[in-house]
Amino acid sequence: MTITGDPAQRPSRTSHVPNEGTAEAAAIERARRDMLNDARPRRRTRIGADVVCEALIRQGVDVFFGYPGGVILPLYDVLADYPELRHVLVRHEQGGAHAADGYARVTGRVGVCMGTSGPGATNLVTGIGTALLDSIPMVAITGNVPGALIGKDAFQEIDINGITLPMTKHNYLVRDANELPRVFAEAFHIARTGRPGPVHIDITKDALQQETHAEHPSDEEVVAGLPGFRPNVEGHPRQLKLAVGEIGRAKRPMILAGHGVLHARAWEDLQAFAEKTQIPVAHTLLGIGAMPEDHPLSYGYMGMHGWKHVNRAIQSADLLVAIGMRFDDRVTGNVRTYAPYARIVHVDIDPAEIGKNVAVEVPIVGDAGRVLRALLPMVDAVDPAVRAAYFEELAAWRRESEAGSWHGSGAWRDGYLSADYVVSRIGVLTDHRATYVGDVGQNQMWLARYAGFQLPNSHVSSGGLGTMGFCVPAAMGAALGAPERETWAITGDGGFQMTFQELMTLVQDEIPVKIALFDNKKLGMIRQWQEIIYAGNYHSAHLLGPDYLKLAEAFGIPGRKAAAPEEVDEAIRWAQGVDGPALVWFEIAEEQNVFPMMPAGKGLSDLIEKWGGADE
Amino acid sequence: MSDAAATPAAASAQAATPATPTTPAAAPAHAAPPARSLPGGGAQHRHVIVAIVNNRPGVLNRVSSLMRARNFNIESLAVSHTDAPDVSRMTITLRGDDVLVEQATKQLYRLIDVLKVQDLTADPTVEQELALVKVRVADANRAEVIKVVELYRARVVDVSEGSVIVEVTGTEAEVDALVALLRGFGIKELVRTGTVVMSRGSGSIEEATKR
Numbered sequence: 001m002t003i004t005g006d007p008a009q010r011p012s013r014t015s016h017v018p019n020e021g022t023a024e025a026a027a028i029e030r031a032r033r034d035m036l037n038d039a040r041p042r043r044r045t046r047i048g049a050d051v052v053c054e055a056l057i058r059q060g061v062d063v064f065f066g067y068p069g070g071v072i073l074p075l076y077d078v079l080a081d082y083p084e085l086r087h088v089l090v091r092h093e094q095g096g097a098h099a100a101d102g103y104a105r106v107t108g109r110v111g112v113c114m115g116t117s118g119p120g121a122t123n124l125v126t127g128i129g130t131a132l133l134d135s136i137p138m139v140a141i142t143g144n145v146p147g148a149l150i151g152k153d154a155f156q157e158i159d160i161n162g163i164t165l166p167m168t169k170h171n172y173l174v175r176d177a178n179e180l181p182r183v184f185a186e187a188f189h190i191a192r193t194g195r196p197g198p199v200h201i202d203i204t205k206d207a208l209q210q211e212t213h214a215e216h217p218s219d220e221e222v223v224a225g226l227p228g229f230r231p232n233v234e235g236h237p238r239q240l241k242l243a244v245g246e247i248g249r250a251k252r253p254m255i256l257a258g259h260g261v262l263h264a265r266a267w268e269d270l271q272a273f274a275e276k277t278q279i280p281v282a283h284t285l286l287g288i289g290a291m292p293e294d295h296p297l298s299y300g301y302m303g304m305h306g307w308k309h310v311n312r313a314i315q316s317a318d319l320l321v322a323i324g325m326r327f328d329d330r331v332t333g334n335v336r337t338y339a340p341y342a343r344i345v346h347v348d349i350d351p352a353e354i355g356k357n358v359a360v361e362v363p364i365v366g367d368a369g370r371v372l373r374a375l376l377p378m379v380d381a382v383d384p385a386v387r388a389a390y391f392e393e394l395a396a397w398r399r400e401s402e403a404g405s406w407h408g409s410g411a412w413r414d415g416y417l418s419a420d421y422v423v424s425r426i427g428v429l430t431d432h433r434a435t436y437v438g439d440v441g442q443n444q445m446w447l448a449r450y451a452g453f454q455l456p457n458s459h460v461s462s463g464g465l466g467t468m469g470f471c472v473p474a475a476m477g478a479a480l481g482a483p484e485r486e487t488w489a490i491t492g493d494g495g496f497q498m499t500f501q502e503l504m505t506l507v508q509d510e511i512p513v514k515i516a517l518f519d520n521k522k523l524g525m526i527r528q529w530q531e532i533i534y535a536g537n538y539h540s541a542h543l544l545g546p547d548y549l550k551l552a553e554a555f556g557i558p559g560r561k562a563a564a565p566e567e568v569d570e571a572i573r574w575a576q577g578v579d580g581p582a583l584v585w586f587e588i589a590e591e592q593n594v595f596p597m598m599p600a601g602k603g604l605s606d607l608i609e610k611w612g613g614a615d616e
Numbered sequence: 617m618s619d620a621a622a623t624p625a626a627a628s629a630q631a632a633t634p635a636t637p638t639t640p641a642a643a644p645a646h647a648a649p650p651a652r653s654l655p656g657g658g659a660q661h662r663h664v665i666v667a668i669v670n671n672r673p674g675v676l677n678r679v680s681s682l683m684r685a686r687n688f689n690i691e692s693l694a695v696s697h698t699d700a701p702d703v704s705r706m707t708i709t710l711r712g713d714d715v716l717v718e719q720a721t722k723q724l725y726r727l728i729d730v731l732k733v734q735d736l737t738a739d740p741t742v743e744q745e746l747a748l749v750k751v752r753v754a755d756a757n758r759a760e761v762i763k764v765v766e767l768y769r770a771r772v773v774d775v776s777e778g779s780v781i782v783e784v785t786g787t788e789a790e791v792d793a794l795v796a797l798l799r800g801f802g803i804k805e806l807v808r809t810g811t812v813v814m815s816r817g818s819g820s821i822e823e824a825t826k827r
Contacts, residue, residue: 165674166681170728173674190728227825228670228731340649352722355715359655 024148031146031206048177048208049075052141053082055184058216061112062086063103063480065096067123069116070156072143074208088480088509091501093120095473097127097140098499102477104136105460106435108265110191111477114141118156121202122163126467128198129167133464134286135259137196139187140164146206147175161202169197177210185222194231195350196263231349235366235374242362243321243345244378250319250343252390253279256302256331259286259463260324260348266369267291267456270323273372278382280394282310284325285448288459293432293452299394303331304598305445308404309397311596311604317342324348324368327357328464329600337603347371404609415564416589419443419518420450422568426488426516427451429572434486435460435478439471439495442524445594447490458485469498475513476502486514486576493519493545503555506581514575515557515583517548520590528593532611533600552583563587658713662691663737664813665721668825670729671697671704678727679706688712688720692745692788692810698822703731705822707812709788732825740816746809747791748773749782752802761801768794779804787811 019025052075056064063086068076079087090096093115100111111131115124121142131138145154161173170190172183180203187199217225247253261270267290274281274291280299281291291298300307302314314320320342325331327346332338335358344360346353347368354363364371384391423446426436432454438444438461453459460478462470475489496517506513518524527541552559558578562571562585575582596607669675676695683690691709698705710720721733753761761780765772770784784794788811795806815821 161674162677165678166685169726226728229728335654336651337649338652340652350726352719352726355655356719357655359653359715 027148028152031148045211046213047074047078048180048203048210048212049078050081051177051180051212051214052184052203052208053078053085055181055188055216056112057082057084059110059184059188061110063088064112064114065090065099065103065477066114066141067091067093067096067116067120069118069120069143071145071205072114072116072120072141072208074205075114075141075143088476088505088511090473090476090505092499093123094126094469095476095499095502095505097124097138098130098467098470098473099477099480099502100138100140101127101131101134101136101470102437102460102474103481104131104138104196104477105134105474106457106478106481108137108263108457109481110137110139110188112139112141115143116156117142117144117160118158120156121160122158125163125167126465128164128200130462130465130467130470131198132167132169134462135196135263136198137192138198139184139191140168140198140200142200142202143208144173144202144204147204148206150175150204161200164200164202167198168200169195171200172202174201174203174207177207177212178214180207180212181214181216182222182225185217185219186226189219189222189226190229193229194233195260195348232351232365233349233367233370235347235364235371239362239364240371240374240378243347243364243375246319246343246345246362247277247279247321247379250279252313252317252341253277253319253321254299254313254317254342255279255281256314256320256322256325257281257283257287257290258323258325259284260368261287261290262324262456264324264349264367264369265456266324266367266372269369269372269376271295271297273376273379276376276381277379278384278387279321280313280391282306282314284328284331284463285444285461286459286463287325288448288461289453289456292454294454299398301448303328304333304600305449305594305596307398307449308401308596308607308609309394311598311607312397312401313394314339314342315605320344322346322348322360323372326353329357332358332604333598333606334601334603337605339604416592417563417565417568417586419446419520419586419588419592421565422516422518422562422586422588423447423450423490424452425568426490426572427453429569429576430486430488432458434458434488435475435482437461437471437475437478437487437489439489439491440466440468441492441494441526442520442528442592442594443471443490443492443495443518445525446518449594451490455485457482468495471495472499472506472513472515473502475515476505476509476511479511479513487512489513489515491515491517492524493517493521494523494543497543497545500551503552503557503581503583507556510580512579513581514578515581516572516575517583517585518588519545519548519585520588520592521545522590524592525594527591528597531591531593532597532608548583548585552585557581557583559583559585561585561587655719656713656715658715660711660713661737662709662711663717663735664741664743664811665708665710665717665724666734666736666813666821667706667708667724667730668698668732668821669704669706669727670731671702672729675704675727675729676706678729679708679724682723682727683708683710683720686720686723688716688723692808694810694812696812700822703822703825707810709811732821734815734821736813736815741813742816743787743811743813744785745788745791745811746783746785747795748805748807749784749795749798749803750779750805751782751798752778752804753780754778757801761798764794764797768797770794 096113100113104111346360471491479487774781
């Protein structure tokens with residue numbers, strides 16, 4: 001057959017659709033048409049998007065963080081019908097995920113974030129990963145292309161279900177609106193039950209638009225529908241008895257309190273248990289706040305940049321009672337040399353955490369609160385006098401290590417602004433009763449060490465994943481979650497420059513976050529590692545930054561600078577007085593290190609406390 | 617302290633101090649503290665795990681993704697329906713020490729779609745694997761191949777001019793043995809199903825899963 005110039009002579013072709021005439025082809029045609037023409041009729045029926053809103057309200061969600069896009073628009077189309085739901089329009093989906101995370105950390109409730117398909121979904125991924133590693137209850141919602149277009153590389157289509165599969169507690173792809181009530185009920189149940197974690201729900205656009213009469217399941221129906229999800233919350237009586245025996249025999253016991261204590265809201269149980277048994281409490285980075293730091297039995301923060309006295313106590317302990325922590329490498333260092341004299345009682349709600357990083361003598365699978373409440377009547381009350389020698393030694397170690405801290409730092413003596421000093425002043429001037437949100441790196445360690453935490457869930461920090469850029473967006477969520485407390489975002493110039501677009505969200509949604517920006521014009525922790533571990537071979541550690549006052553001004557946020565120790569208090573008080581968000585630019589010493597430091601691969605007894613001349 | 621003697625430093629510490637860790641007060645001042653034993657490090661051997669899972673799209677992906685991410689090396693994986701249409705059964709064989717396999721089991725339980733996991737390694741079981749082997753033959757040695765096949769209670773299921781297809785059923789070791797012999801004739805193609813296993817006696821993992 002020859003093709004001639006005359007169109008009439010060409011062979012006829014009715015369509016370019018593959019498999020023309022089949023049901024599949026018709027569905028694709030319909031989906032393509034619907035992508036362009038989807039305004040809902042004035043008088044409308046209940047559609048998938050309504051089910052999503054109803055489910056969020058049923059789960060007690062009052063605020064969530066999202067960013068619209070093509071396939072999630074059906075949901076935004078109905079949002080105005082649900083005034084109970086406050087939607088915060090973020091500037092980047094990553095910010096939305098971190099905000100949901102920050103909200104969840106201060107409230108203990110499930111944080112919700114939302115994005116569209118493709119780039120909207122992939123932008124959420126860092127925030128979901130952050131939530132997974134820190135066991136944060138979160139539900140992330142994404143739209144996806146209409147079901148018939150899945151797998152066709154449609155506009156903004158990516159296999160987000162495949163991407164989030166290894167980094168969520170569970171995930172769903174919903175293609176039928178009738179499944180939405182069950183899926184949402186399950187997702188919230190899974191996210192907050194047992195060891196919390198993020199759950200991702202991907203919903204096709206046609207499911208959001210599909211009419212449905214499906215009813216929301218009861219709590220019992222949800223549990224019955226998840227036979228593979230029955231977390232064990234009660235400690236086994238035999239194991240509890242073994243633990244009581246260990247505790248009774250121990251002469252130098254130490255409690256290691258982790259994030260699990262906060263997840264279980266068991267801070268009072270922890271305190272009661274520690275007081276009855278007279279066991280000092282050390283805490284992990286995420287366990288900060290499990291016990292007020294001014295409590296006589298609170299001993300301090302452990303690990304790579306933890307207090308020397310705490311690590312020393314762990315190394316000499318004969319019993320570690322680990323509660324809701326997972327012996328992360330930042331906590332143990334080299335496991336071979338970790339706590340060499342200690343037997344270990346390990347309480348965790350996730351059986352997979354037990355025996356994962358260290359071998360333990362008494363494993364107890366259960367919820368930290370329930371286990372502590374069960375143990376309390378079983379243990380003998382200990383007279384503090386029995387431990388007098390032990391406590392005296394601990395107190396001496398503590399005095400020594402605290403005296404060698406920022407008071408002696410060279411930066412401080414030379415009139416430079418020392419970051420640890422700023423953190424401690426923020427702690428004091430907020431009466432230790434604000435929410436303190438850290439970023440990642442040196443600022444995170446200074447915050448953990450020097451703010452002086454008194455309240456549970458007042459410390460928000462990306463521990464497991466170590467996500468730079470976490471601070472400002474997480475503080476946004478934290479401020480909305482705990483509006484009765486002041487919220488301080490304590491960030492370095494590196495992390496700040498990753499996500500400061502959310503400053504605009506703070507303004508638009510009137511979220512009164514106070515930002516303490518620690519500017520050393522460096523990626524400080526990178527610089528510190530390069531100085532100490534890579535023989536001073538600095539590369540990419542120096543970081544140019546903008547004029548942060550002009551930057552804040554451009555966003556409409558009042559800003560102020562402090563570059564000398566005597567300006568610190570006034571600047572903090574000024575920020576506290578601002579009605580709304582405020583930024584304080586602290587120009588800190590450029591080459592200050594965080595000490596002590598345990599080099600990676602070394603043990604808790606190998607802390608570096610000084611280096612070169614700068615900090616001597 | 618099963619593997620405390622693995623390093624020279626630990627070995628000398630063992631000699632200087634009692635086997636059980638003691639408090640610093642009791643330990644001689646000059647002695648290095650005993651090394652803490654790491655989880656695992658025990659004898660490596662083959663384990664057979666059976667997992668009962670929801671029969672839903674993506675479950676196989678979840679299981680294989682988890683095994684990859686957690687650094688467990690799967691030797692074989694066989695999946696099929698059970699008698700209940702909503703439930704599937706996976707038989708996973710992997711190499712490692714007991715601690716590693718216990719971790720794998722616990723990690724599998726973290727998946728919402730995993731209903732029950734059992735390590736059947738130490739139990740009395742029936743274990744079978746099926747293999748199809750396309751063996752190169754000529755007129756001269758066809759009879760010899762068939763003889764070997766009969767010796768192993770395998771059977772020839774297809775014959776053509778230049779090859780035969782041999783079907784063999786047996787334990788992994790039995791299949792290995794026949795495959796090794798057939799390799800001498802030249803293997804053109806080989807496919808194995810992976811091991812499936814069932815515990816002997818009246819106990820049933822499926823019944824134990826039912827709620």
